[in-house]
Amino acid sequence: MNEAMTLTGRLKSAIWIDNPGLVQLLGLCPLLAVTTTFVNGLGLGIATLAVLTLSNLLVSATRRWIRDEIRIPMYVLIIASLVTCIELVFQAYFPSLGRSLGIFIPLIVTNCAIVARAEVFASRNSVVASLADGLAMGAGFALLLCALGAFRELIGRGSILARLDMLFGGDSSPGLLLFDGGFLLAILPPGAFISLGLFVAGKNALDRRRSRAGKANSPRRFD
Amino acid sequence: MTDDRSNETRQPPVWNSGLILAILAAVCTALVAITQRNTAPRIAANEQAYLEQSLQPVLAGLTYDGKLSESTLTIPMPHELPGNEDVTVYRVFAANEPVAALFVVTARDGFSGPIKLLIGIAANGSITGVRVLEHRETPGLGDLIEAGKSDWVQQFARTSINFPKQDQWAIKRDGGVFDQLTGASITPRSVIKAIKETLLYFAANSEQVFAVVDVEGPGPEA
Numbered sequence: 001m002n003e004a005m006t007l008t009g010r011l012k013s014a015i016w017i018d019n020p021g022l023v024q025l026l027g028l029c030p031l032l033a034v035t036t037t038f039v040n041g042l043g044l045g046i047a048t049l050a051v052l053t054l055s056n057l058l059v060s061a062t063r064r065w066i067r068d069e070i071r072i073p074m075y076v077l078i079i080a081s082l083v084t085c086i087e088l089v090f091q092a093y094f095p096s097l098g099r100s101l102g103i104f105i106p107l108i109v110t111n112c113a114i115v116a117r118a119e120v121f122a123s124r125n126s127v128v129a130s131l132a133d134g135l136a137m138g139a140g141f142a143l144l145l146c147a148l149g150a151f152r153e154l155i156g157r158g159s160i161l162a163r164l165d166m167l168f169g170g171d172s173s174p175g176l177l178l179f180d181g182g183f184l185l186a187i188l189p190p191g192a193f194i195s196l197g198l199f200v201a202g203k204n205a206l207d208r209r210r211s212r213a214g215k216a217n218s219p220r221r222f223d
Numbered sequence: 224m225t226d227d228r229s230n231e232t233r234q235p236p237v238w239n240s241g242l243i244l245a246i247l248a249a250v251c252t253a254l255v256a257i258t259q260r261n262t263a264p265r266i267a268a269n270e271q272a273y274l275e276q277s278l279q280p281v282l283a284g285l286t287y288d289g290k291l292s293e294s295t296l297t298i299p300m301p302h303e304l305p306g307n308e309d310v311t312v313y314r315v316f317a318a319n320e321p322v323a324a325l326f327v328v329t330a331r332d333g334f335s336g337p338i339k340l341l342i343g344i345a346a347n348g349s350i351t352g353v354r355v356l357e358h359r360e361t362p363g364l365g366d367l368i369e370a371g372k373s374d375w376v377q378q379f380a381r382t383s384i385n386f387p388k389q390d391q392w393a394i395k396r397d398g399g400v401f402d403q404l405t406g407a408s409i410t411p412r413s414v415i416k417a418i419k420e421t422l423l424y425f426a427a428n429s430e431q432v433f434a435v436v437d438v439e440g441p442g443p444e445a
Contacts, residue, residue, distance in 0.1 A: 062247070070240045074247055081251035085258040092262035095269040 007132050014133075014140035021144040021196075022203055026113035030104045031145060032192035036156070039163050041149025043097045045142025047086050047105055049135070052114050055079050056134030059122040066123055075118045076109075083109045097166040113141060144199070152195050154178070156187030278313060278325055280370065281343030281352030283380065287315045287322050296432065304328050304424050305417040306337070314433060321346045321433040324425065327356065330417035334409040335359045338368070342421050346429070349383040353418060358410075365410035375411070378402060384422040392419040 020026045027048070035041045058078045059066070066074055087105045090098035098105065108114070117137055122130040153159055159182075162175030185191045294314040304310045306329030313325040323345045330338040338358040343351035353376050360366045367373040378401060384392075393399025394411050404411050425432065 065243050065247075067240050067243070070244055073244060077244075077247055077251050081255050084255050088255075088258050088262045088266065091269065092265035095266075095273065099273075 007136070010132055010136040011139065014136035015143055016140075016203075019140045019144060020113040020116075020137055021141050022200060024113070024116075026116060027111040027141065028196075030107055030111060031141075031148070032189070032196065034101060034104050035145055035149040035152055035192065035195075036187045037153040037163065038146060038150040038161055039097070039166050040100060041145035041147075042142070043090075043094065043167055044101055044104060044108075045138075045145040047090065047101075048108055048111060048114070048145075049138030049142050051079065051082050051086055051108050051111075052117060052138040052141070053131060053134035054082050055114055056117055056122040056130040057127060058082070059118040060125060060127045060130035063123050071119070071123065072115075075115050079114055079118070080109050094167060100163075100166060113137065148192075148195055148199065151199075152186045152191055155195075156182045156184060156191060158182040277356075278341070278343075280354050281325055281341055282315070282323065283343070283351040285315065285317075285322055285345070285351065287317050288319075302424070303420065303427075305330055305340075305420045307331065312432060316433075321429075323351055324429075324432050326421050326425075328417055328421055330413040332409070332413045332416070333358060333360060334365050334407065334413075335361070338410070338413060338417070340414065340417055342418055344422065344425050346433070347383075348422070348426060348429070349381055349386075350379050350418070350422070353379045353414075355414075360410050361407065364404065364407040367404050367407070368410055368414055373404075375402060375404060376414075379418060384419070384426050389419070392416075 014020070018024065021028070021031050030044055030048070034044045055075075055078055059075060062074070062078075083106060086108070087098070090101070090105055117133060121133045125133070150160070153162065158177060158179040159174065160176040160178065163173065164175065165171060165173050186195065294316060296312040296314055298304065298310040298312060300307065300309060302310060304326065308329065311327045313327075314321065315323040315325065323343055326340075326342045326344065328340050328342060330340060336359045338360070339356040341354045341356050343353070345351050354370055355368050355376065358366065358368065360368065367375055370376050387400045391398070391400045392415055394401050394403040394408060394415065396403055396408060397412070399415070401411065401415055
């Protein structure tokens, strides 16, 4: 998490090692509530990515004037204004997706992943580094939203990439329907927790296998 | 972790912090205001299109002039329509002649909470279509009133207050002519009652409903 980190290193950290949703478990409210389909996940992912990047940018640019005692109100002001702008942009350019995401666009304000990046990173680092951090962390969060959305959509509805028209325009598309019905639980709230649990477990299992393989291959210990 | 926030040697005056917050608030407000200004026309157009689109199912392909939302009428409480809130009516005209009136009413005696209905009535008193806008009925039973889930709600098209006869405005189990839903009778009863009440209101007040008044003006309620 330092200034000199490369963009690829930052991306790797944000997507896998230190993913705001998967590892830090931040911003679970929108994460769990919205990811009933891939397109919902992608939409909220893009919105969160935009807010996170811009808030990092603004916080970093104004960090000289940020005083400890008023930093939280300043973050809140910046993030709340950005979210309001993003919400207006969604209403203007992606109205059906905006309706589908509903209250969860304004609720990006309460996504603690954003204020966490402002506090931990942007208020202490240069504009360029903060911009890269915002993009990387936003991408990590958005990727998790998309993966979770695609997973729950597939299990719960049996479809892949349904209603992409909400984001990209064109005719209402049912997506690729693999099977009928589906396992309803997956798109209900408990399914969100179960799916995220499976994702976290899967990531931990992969990490463990990798570290075991690493130890087996190299005689030296790194820890 | 690098930290380039400079350490102040002396405590800054409180009004300094206040000034910074005030400036930031002004900048943020300006940002929101500019965005709002630039998106407002598009948002208004989207809302208009969404409204037109959501009213289409009960218009049954009628031809009409102008924008539906521009001939909106609000019927304030008290009224004899279902529900205990103000009722919005979208009035449909063609060449200044009334074509239909679309009522947004609330059936208050659903199985689990109010059921919001959109009921289209042609100028001659026959129903052009009914759609359920909002409800909390049981999934798999009462929610079959949704047009997307079964064709139950389609049976009201082309009915009117005298067709079937008034005492037959009920589900078959209650001696009426309308299909019931297996496992749910409270939901259909409440929807049918709301439609019948709306038809009765329209039959008694159709002239006032179509009378041209200001959108902001008082309703036709005598």
